Amino acid sequence: MSPRHLVAVRILAVLVVAFGLVYLGWRWGSTVPWPVWWIGVPLVIAETYSLGESVLYALTMWNAKRRPTAPPARPGLSVDVFITTYNEPLELVLNTAIHARDLDYPHATYILDDGDRPDFRRAAAAIRVGYITRGPEWQGRQRFAKAGNINNALYGTAGDFIAILDADQVPEPRFLDRVLGYFDDEAVAFVQTPQSFWNVDPADPLGSRAELFYGPIQQGKDGWGAAFFCGSNAVLRREAIMALGLTRFSRGARGRMRQALRRARWRLIDLQSRLALRDPAQLPVLDAALAALTVAERQHRTGEVLSEISWELQRGIRSAVTDGEAEATPAVISELDAVVESIEVARTDQAIAVHALDTSSITEDMATAMHLHAMGWTSVYHHEVLVHGLAPEDVRTMLTQRKRWASGSMQVFFGENPMLLRGLSFAQRLMYLATMTSYLNGFAALVYLAAPIVFLTTGVFPLAADAGVFVLYFAPMFLLCQLLFQVAGRGAGGLWRGQQMSFALFPTWISAALSGAAASLLGKHLSFSVTAKEKQGDGGADYRAIWPQLAALALLAVASVIGIVRAATGEAPLIATGLTLLWVGLDFALLSALIRAARYRGPSADISDPLPPGEELRRVVALVSNEDARREPALPVAPD
Structure with a gap:
């Protein structure tokens, strides 16, 4: 963003905030129709939310960073390229692997196959790249989807830098050369490049x-030191993510030890009270054990190393058993052994103890970036398309993908809210908050659909104000918000389509918000849905996937007819009805995007892959297929 462009954005941002505050002050102060609060209050809350999102957008754009060309990559850096896959087809993964293998900068390439498929193993060997899958230690344990796959691979590789590519994200040969130079700054934890779909x-x-x-948004976040890691097309510093994993493990272990020490004290006090009547000779043993536990609690409060606390407690309890005047009974010894065992919090029932990438959310990328920033690491957004991927080709797959993104973001919002996370700057908190709260738009959209329907069918107006006065307050703020959106996003395509999707996907956003809240607050499981890389369904229009939007359109249409009839017969005011019909028209324009999406049958034939599969890919696939055929047992011949 040029200096002149940035000045224009900042002027518009100030105007949006000023006119927005005037509008909201007027709305909350004198226009809430309290007799019909059930529609009036939700509407003014939705408007307040929408203006808040506009302010967060303005703040993001306020400091948009236009980075100069990165320094050239220093020779001799150790780089591993990870290609993550679970159930994608062999041809797709191999095309990415071959292009990743052929990157200009020296590196090692690995296929991370979470599906543990023999043909993938043979294909990886044929194209001379590494192949990593999970070992038996993962059997019966939580796998943590893509984050677990990457964390598993980190323990089998040694590169100082890790480039992560999804199975369908094919890199250009210059990918590493263009981004590794940023890591000359030792504080940089990761560099993110755009995700582009051909x-x-x-x-x-x-x-x-x-x-x-x-x-613009990533450049804005970059300006505030909060560029996001987006899961693919990024390079990460191993030192940074391993430090994050160790820090989170240590913090979790310290909390577990605090709880274990508390439970151990109550356990020993309970045993002491029972033995006071049955076997008082054992009380000195328990007194000595409780004294050792008191020492351990004091060491924990003063920040002693956890292993030292466990060792000292074990020694103290052993001395209580062996050095006392009375011989401890087997029952007491068993209880004391159980106490010692419970304090060994470094033990884990997971396959690996330290998870470098965050596993607390199905959007491991956002959560990892947020915690890296909280630790003081910095990030870079490099605005250059260097990787070409595949986008969903049908509406159902698109909705599944968007719900996963939104659910994971809301899971982080409710579980590890950035406003409460220590270490983040105030601006970084707002940058994360802006992305997470954007998915609450589903609830606002529901209100914006319900309010005109209520008025047109019942005559209940959702605000207590003259329609003309409302226009005078609302129009400047609304137009300024739209102007800010367009000016700040100048040069970015699809601005209108983005607005349509943000509104039209309201059922997806509502479902995701509820799922994320349930996962964080109630411990409900969120499944990681791998985005299908091939078109789903029979190729026809899929209207069932968008039935809530179709129902909303039908209700708006019926309400419009009723409203026109009511206005024509004098039952409803003409100006208010006219303004509401304009409102309905905007709702129609926003929701109509989903009808076109449901009818979409995939890209046209004249769209070509910029990095298509080559002859090597076809040869390897044929080789693997022939090996599979030879390995299959012969079918029995039916008797005559």
Whole structure:
């Protein structure tokens, strides 16, 4: 963003805030229709939320950072390229692996196959790249989806830098050369590049081109020191993510030890009270054990090393058993052994103790970046398309993908809210908050759909004000918000499509918010849905996937007819009805994007892959297929 452009954005941002505050002051102060609060209050809350999102957007754009060209990559850096896969087809993964293998900068390439497929193992050997899958230690244990796959691979590799690519994200040869130079700054934890999709029609009916996010928004977050890690097309410093894993493990272990010491004290006090009547000779043993426990509690409060606390407690309890005047009974010894065992908090029932990438959310990328920033590491957004991927080709797959993103973000919002996370600057907190709260838009959209329907069908107006006065207050703020959005996003395509999808996906956002809240607050499990890389369904229009939006359109249409009839017969005011019909028209324009999405049948034939599969890929696939055929047992011949 040029200096002149940035000045224009900042002027608009100030105007949006000023006119927005005037509007909200007027709305809350004198226009809430308390007799019909059930529609009036939700509407003014929704408006307050929407203005808040506009302010967060303005703040993001306020400090947009246009980075100069990165320094050249220093020779001799140790780099591992990870290609994550679970159930994607062999041809897709091999195309990415071959292009990753052929990157210009020296590196090692690994296929991380969470599906543990023999043909993938043979194919990896054929193209001379590494192959990593999970070992038996993962059997019967939580796997943590993609984050667990990467964390597992970190223990089998040694590169100082880790480039992560999804199975369908094919890199250009210069990918590493263009980003490794940023790591000359030893505080940089990761560099993120845009996610770009080649299989998208120019009209982008599914809203896959996130050009506003992978552009102005990421540049804005970068300006505030909060560029996001987005799970693919990024390079991370191993030291940073391993430090994060160790810090989180240590913090968790310290909390577990505090709880274990508390439970151990109550356990010994309970045993002491029971033995006071049955076997008082054992009380000196328990007194000595409680004294050792008191020492351990004091060491924990003063921040002693956890292993030292466990060792000293074990020695103290052993002395209580062996050095006392009375011989401890087997029952007492068993109880004391159990206490010692419970304090060994470094033990874990997971396959690996330290998880470098965050495993607390299905959006491991956002959570990892947030905690890295909280630790003081910095990040870089490099605004250059260096990797070409595949976008969903049908509406159902798109909705599944968006729900996973939103659910994981809301899981972090409710579980590890950035406003409460120590270590983040205030600006960084707001940058994370802006992304997370954007998914609450589903509830606001529901209100914006319900309010005009209520008025047109019942005559209940959701605000107590003259329609003309409302326009005078509302129009400047609304137009300024739209102008800010367009000016700040200048040069980014798909701005209108982005607005449509943000509104039209309201059922997905509501479901995701509820799922994320349930996962964080109630411990409900959130499944990680791998985005299908091939078109789902029979190729026809999929209207069942968008039935809530179709129902909303039908209700708006019926309400409009009723409202027109009521206005024509004098039962409803003409100006208020006219303004509400304009409101309905905007709702129609926003929701209509989903009809086009449901009818989408994939990219047109004239769209070509910029990094297509080569002859080597076809040869390796044929080789693996022939090996599979030879390995299959012969079918029995039916008797005559």
